Every structure is written in structure tokens, then in C-alpha cells.
Amino acid sequence: MVRTTRNAGEHLQSLVDDLADDLGRSVAVNDPVVRVLCTSRHFGDEDRLRVRAVLQRDAGAEASEYILGQGVARWAGPGVLDGCADLGMNSRLCVPLREQGELLGLLMVTDADSTLTAAEITRIEEVSKTAAALLYRDRLAADSDRAEREHTVMGLLSPDPAARHEALRAATGYGWPTDTAQVVVSVLHVRGRPTADAETELALRNVLDSAARRQPQRLLPAVADGRGVLVQVRRRIQYDEALALVLRMAGGLGQLLPDEGTAVAGVSSTGDGLDSAWRLLEQARVAARGARLVSGLGPVATWESIGAYGILLRLPDAALEPALIPDPLARLLRHEKGPRLAETLKAFLDHGGSIPRTAEALHLHRTSLYYRLDQIRSITGADLDDGRDRLLLHMGLLACDLVPTVPR
Structure with missing residues (x-):
């Protein structure tokens, strides 16, 4: 959603206020990611989440995640948002505001006790169509300004x-x-x-x-x-x-x-x-x-x-292929004990070659660690006391995380 103009905002606010007065319930319009666009006055039905949203113009990340997690962005029509005690949120009727198939916002009406009548829901749907048209008109009006601003951002x-x-x-x-x-x-x-x-x-x-x-x-x-x-x-x-x-x-x-x-x-x-x-x-x-x-x-x-x-990660996608893995490491990965030994090698290199810290990280006795390191030396032919060999193996292990399939 783009920022509404003052005129469009006034029309939307008036629409929300009239609907709230008709229903005797709190009403709000949020953008597609549940940030507040406008709200009505309270009618004694406000919950903690609504109070926070009105004061801060934002329900918060947890509330947004919870509401979107109920799939409202894909609803074709009105639906009930389940309440959540942890968020201080009562149930709401929610209507996605769409125009030309585009989700522009979410109209919400507090309905903690599920007492909205069929006639009231029909009225809410009628208002939602007008609200969607207002938001869509404003989006079209703002497109040229947004294009200029985006051009400037991309120039920077x-x-x-x-x-x-x-x-x-x-x-x-x-x-x-x-x-x-x-x-x-x-x-x-x-x-x-x-x-x-x-x-x-x-x-x-x-x-x-x-x-x-x-x-x-x-x-x-x-x-x-x-x-x-x-x-x-x-x-x-x-x-x-x-x-x-x-x-x-x-x-x-x-x-x-x-x-x-x-x-x-x-x-x-x-x-x-x-x-x-x-x-x-x-x-x-x-x-x-x-x-x-x-x-x-x-x-x-x-x-x-x-x-x-x-x-x-600066390499092109075409370079992220098995040939990127150094031959010594490829031999280790092909070995029948390759996965376990590669895990040991990575821990050893991640801990700067420290035997005590590597043994602690792997929950291994030092004697077992020395045995595995000797196996790694034998299979790879690498000198684990040589900085260049260590660097080659360490970068190779990192490359394994980026290559779709490592050599077997």
C-alpha cells in the first residue's frame, strides 16, 4: 500500500466512522500487512490489541503474523478472525479489500461474541466495496509520484x-x-x-x-x-x-x-x-x-x-557446481565415513584448530578426535598444520553449502 492522500484519507475515515456508528461497533481499515490506515472511535468493545493499534498506529509484528497466518490475504470474501488471549485480541469479522484482483487492505469489525447479523454483514460488504474503490483510486493517483521517487532511489x-x-x-x-x-x-x-x-x-x-x-x-x-x-x-x-x-x-x-x-x-x-x-x-x-x-x-x-x-556468494550461479569442491575434500566426502569426518573437520577448522574446543563441541574424547583427524589427513593428503591446506579445506566446506550436489 502506498500512502493515502489527504482527500482520499478523509473519505475513507468518513466511511469507517459512518459504518461504525451504524453498527455500534469498532471498525478499522488496515493495509495488507496489518498496519493501521484509519479507525473509528471505540464503542466499549475495544480489546488490548485495538487500543495498542490506535495509540501506535500499528498492531505490532506478532499480531500481524498471527492475523496473516490465518490466511486473510487469500480470502475471497468476509471471514472470522479467531481471537487470541495472548495478544489481547477478540474475534473480528475481516473483509479483504480488493480491486482488479489486487489486495489493498483489510476492513475489520470487532465481533467478540459473534452477534453480527446477516443484514449487518451485508452492510459491511457494501462498505468494503466502496473502501476498496477509494484505496484503488488513490493508488492509481500515487503511481506517477512513486515512479519518480523509485527512479531517484535506483539512481542513488x-x-x-x-x-x-x-x-x-x-x-x-x-x-x-x-x-x-x-x-x-x-x-x-x-x-x-x-x-x-x-x-x-x-x-x-x-x-x-x-x-x-x-x-x-x-x-x-x-x-x-x-x-x-x-x-x-x-x-x-x-x-x-x-x-x-x-x-x-x-x-x-x-x-x-x-x-x-x-x-x-x-x-x-x-x-x-x-x-x-x-x-x-x-x-x-x-x-x-x-x-x-x-x-x-x-x-x-x-x-x-x-x-x-x-x-x-559473489560467484555466478554457473560456478556453483561440484567442480568447485577441492579434490582433497571431494575424496573425503566420497569416503564411506565422509559425512562424520567432514563434520569433524568443519568443527576443527571453525575452532581454529583447537583440540580442546573441538572435542568439547563434538562431545568427543580427545583420543577419538586425534584418531579422526589422522583419518582425515590420510584420506585428503592435506597437512592440517599448514595454513594454506586449512584454508583450502575450510573454503571447500563452505562451498558445499552452496553447491546443489557435492561429489560422491
């Missing part, structure tokens, strides 16, 4: 100095911080979907625009080539908060397209000045690729968390 991320220079001039006109700010760049995409898929692009726009709506000068989104990009720019970045935002976006994207793949994201390190964003983009891309390919890194990986994988 361009390797072309001239394009970046022009984009920085435009950024100043938008009021975006430039020289005095810190920057973090994130890349978000869905594993297993075509890059040109229209449904994926809409879902990406929903989660990115939802995040950026309240801070349009600090959160700069763009969608290109089936990937979402978010540039977070602040005078001082709180990295934990920046990462939490991306985690929430990945979760929301996964819920909007749950049957088609897993949402993954990569988050760069922190840079100084908006002109550093283009360098950080590569870090975010590599980290996102790590989240997609390396078990245990995802769904959101940071540049720091991928460590030495960052070297291998």
Missing part, C-alpha cells in the same frame, strides 16, 4: 557516478538526508518465483510501502527486477531496529505469498551519507543470496553474519 544505487549525482540532487528536493546521515540498504525477494511475476511485485510493494508510509523521508523503497530494495537513512542508525523492520517485512511478504516460496532478505552494514548506498547494495544482494542458499542464515541475513560466505 547506481554504479554510474553521473546517475548518482543527479539522484542526489533530486533527493535534496524530496527532503531526504544526504551528507549527514547513516544508511543501511536491504534487498528483499521471494525464493522460487519468477523475477517478472506481477503478483510478487504487488506483494513487494505492499510490504515496502507499508513500512515506508509513516517515514517517507527516512525509508526509501523501490521495486525492480522482482526484488524489493529499502534504503533506510537516518542521522544515526539503530541497527537492531533497522534489522527488525526487515525481519517484519520478510515475514509479511511470506504470508502474502505463502504457497509460492520463502521470503528472504539481505541487510548491508551501516554506511555514512546517502552517497554510500550504492556500495551497500552489493552487500545486501550478497547477504540475500546467502539467506536463500545457506541453511541457517535465513530468512534474513546480514552482511556481517555471512562471514566468509561473502567471498563465494
